Amino acid sequence: MSALLLIAVATRLIDQMEFGLLTLVVAIGEMTDVAVTNWLRISLLRLGGKKDVSRGSLFLAARVMVLTTLLALAVSAAASTLVAPDRWIEFALAVGGYLIAGAIGRFALTVLQMQQRHSTYSMLEFLRAVLQLALPLLAIYILPGSFLSISLGSSLGVLIAGLIAGTIAWSKVVAGPARFSQREFFAFGVPLVVIALVGFGLNNAERLFLNAYYNAGSVAIFAAAYALARQPIDMVANAINMGAFPEIVGRFDSEGPASAAALLSNLMALMIRLCLPVAALLVALGPEITSVVLPVQYHGHVDQLFLVIAFSVLCANLTSFVYGAVVHAHKKPWLLVWANGAGSIGTIGLSLLLIPTMAETGAALALAGGTLSSLAVCAAISQKLTAIPLPLRDIFFSIGIAAITGVTAKLSSVAFAQAPDLVQLAVGAVVGGLTFLALNGLIHPTETRALAQRACRRLGIA
Numbered sequence: 039m040s041a042l043l044l045i046a047v048a049t050r051l052i053d054q055m056e057f058g059l060l061t062l063v064v065a066i067g068e069m070t071d072v073a074v075t076n077w078l079r080i081s082l083l084r085l086g087g088k089k090d091v092s093r094g095s096l097f098l099a100a101r102v103m104v105l106t107t108l109l110a111l112a113v114s115a116a117a118s119t120l121v122a123p124d125r126w127i128e129f130a131l132a133v134g135g136y137l138i139a140g141a142i143g144r145f146a147l148t149v150l151q152m153q154q155r156h157s158t159y160s161m162l163e164f165l166r167a168v169l170q171l172a173l174p175l176l177a178i179y180i181l182p183g184s185f186l187s188i189s190l191g192s193s194l195g196v197l198i199a200g201l202i203a204g205t206i207a208w209s210k211v212v213a214g215p216a217r218f219s220q221r222e223f224f225a226f227g228v229p230l231v232v233i234a235l236v237g238f239g240l241n242n243a244e245r246l247f248l249n250a251y252y253n254a255g256s257v258a259i260f261a262a263a264y265a266l267a268r269q270p271i272d273m274v275a276n277a278i279n280m281g282a283f284p285e286i287v288g289r290f291d292s293e294g295p296a297s298a299a300a301l302l303s304n305l306m307a308l309m310i311r312l313c314l315p316v317a318a319l320l321v322a323l324g325p326e327i328t329s330v331v332l333p334v335q336y337h338g339h340v341d342q343l344f345l346v347i348a349f350s351v352l353c354a355n356l357t358s359f360v361y362g363a364v365v366h367a368h369k370k371p372w373l374l375v376w377a378n379g380a381g382s383i384g385t386i387g388l389s390l391l392l393i394p395t396m397a398e399t400g401a402a403l404a405l406a407g408g409t410l411s412s413l414a415v416c417a418a419i420s421q422k423l424t425a426i427p428l429p430l431r432d433i434f435f436s437i438g439i440a441a442i443t444g445v446t447a448k449l450s451s452v453a454f455a456q457a458p459d460l461v462q463l464a465v466g467a468v469v470g471g472l473t474f475l476a477l478n479g480l481i482h483p484t485e486t487r488a489l490a491q492r493a494c495r496r497l498g499i500a
Contacts, residue, residue, distance in 0.1 A: 040167035058254025060185040061261030065242035067136035077230030094216035135193035143200030149207040169195030229372035263343035307432035317348035318444030353409040364420035381412030
C-alpha cells in the first residue's frame with residue numbers, strides 16, 4: 039500500500055520525465071545490487087544457519103558487505119554518466135543513497151530472517167513502508183519537483199528502518215566464531231555474482247532500452263505499470279518465501295531432498311493459489327486502478343500492460359522461490375548461470391526486436407519472454423537435481439478460481455459504471471476477494487476450517 043500510495047503521489051507532484059528518472063534510479067540500483075551485493079545475503083542465509091546466529095558469521099559477512107558496497111558505488115557512478123549524462127551527479131547521488139541504505143536494511147533483515155523472527159521482521163517492514171511514504175513527501179515539500187528529493191527521502195526511510203532492525207537483531211546474536219570460512223563464503227558467492235552479470239537482461243534492462251529508444255517519459259509509463267502489477271503479487275510471494283527458504287534448506291540438510299521437494303511442491307501450490315487471483319483482479323480492474331492511482335497522462339496506457347507484466351512476475355517468483363531454492367539447497371548456484379543467461383538472451387533479444395516499434399508494450403513482452411525462458415531452464419535444471427512433484431490438481435483449481443474471481447470483479451465494477459472510479463474499484467475488489475475466499479473454502483474445506491479456528495483463537499473468540 040505504501041508503494042502504491044507513493045506512486046499515486048509522486049506521479050502528481052513531479053512530471054513524467056522526473057518520475058521516469060526516479061524509476062531509472064531504482065533500476066540501476068537494483069541491477070547494481072543484484073550484481074555486486076545481493077550474493078552476500080543469499081550466502082549468509084545458506085551458510086550461516088538459523089535461529090542461533092553467531093557474531094563471527096556476521097562480522098565476516100559485514101566486512102565483505104562494506105567492500106562490495108564500495109564497489110557498487112563506483113559501478114553505479116560510472117553507469118550514471120551513461121543513463122543520465124545531463125544530470126549524472128544528481129543521478130549518482132540518488133543511486134548511491136539507494137545502495138547504502140539498501141545494504142544496511144537488507145543485511146539487518148537477513149539476520150532477522152535467519153533468526154526466524156517473522157513477526158519482528160514483518161513489523162519492521164511495516165515501519166520501513168511508513169517511512170518510505172512519509173519521508174519522500176517531506177523531502178519533496180522541501181525540494182519540490184525533483185526526482186532526487188523523493189529518492190533520497192525513500193533511502194532515508196530504508197536506512198532508519200535498517201538501523202532499528204540491526205539493533206533488534208543484534209540483541210539475539212550469540213557469541214562464537216563464524217560457522218563458515220571466508221573461502222567457503224566466496225566459493226558460494228562468486229557463482230552468484232557471475233549469475234547476476236549473466237542475468238543482466240532480466241534485471242530492469244528493458245527500462246534502459248526504453249530510455250535509449252525513447253525517453254524517461256516512456257520509462258515512466260512502463261515503470262508505473264510494472265510497479266502496480268508487481269507489488270501485490272510480490273507481496274504475497276515474498277510473505278511465503280520469508281519463512282519458507284530457511285525451512286527448505288534446513289529440511290534438505292536434516293531430512294533429505296525428498297522432504298524438501300514435498301515442501302516445495304506445497305509451496306508452489308500455495309503461491310499459485312494466492313498469486314493467480316491477485317493477477318486476475320489486476321487485469322479485471324486495470325482501468326479502475328489506473329484511474330484512481332495515476333494522473334490522466336498515464337491513462338489508457340498503463341492498464342494495457344497488466345496482464346503481460348503479471349505473468350512475468352509470477353514466472354520470476356516461481357523461478358526464484360521454488361526451482362531456484364532447489365539449486366541453492368544443493369549448494370550449486372553456478373547452475374543458475376544457464377537460467378539467467380537464457381532469460382537475459384530472451385529479454386535483450388526481444389527488447390531489440392519489439393521496443394523500437396511497440397514502445398512500452400514491447401518492453402512488457404520482452405520481459406515476459408525473458409522470465410519465461412529463465413523459468414523453463416531453471417525448472418529443467420532443478421528437476422535433474424531433485425524432482426519437485428507438480429501440484430496439477432491445485433494448479434487446475436487455482437486457474438479456475440482466478441478466472442471466476444476476475445470475471446465477478448469485473449461484472450461488479452461494471453454494474454456501478456455511473457459511480458466514481460474509486461467506488462467501482464472498491465466494489466470490484468471486495469466482490470472479487472469474497473469470491474476467492476468462498477471458492478477456496480469450498481475446494482479446501484479442511485485448511486479453511488483450520489485457518490478460521492486459528493484466527494478465532496488469536497482474536498479470543500470461542
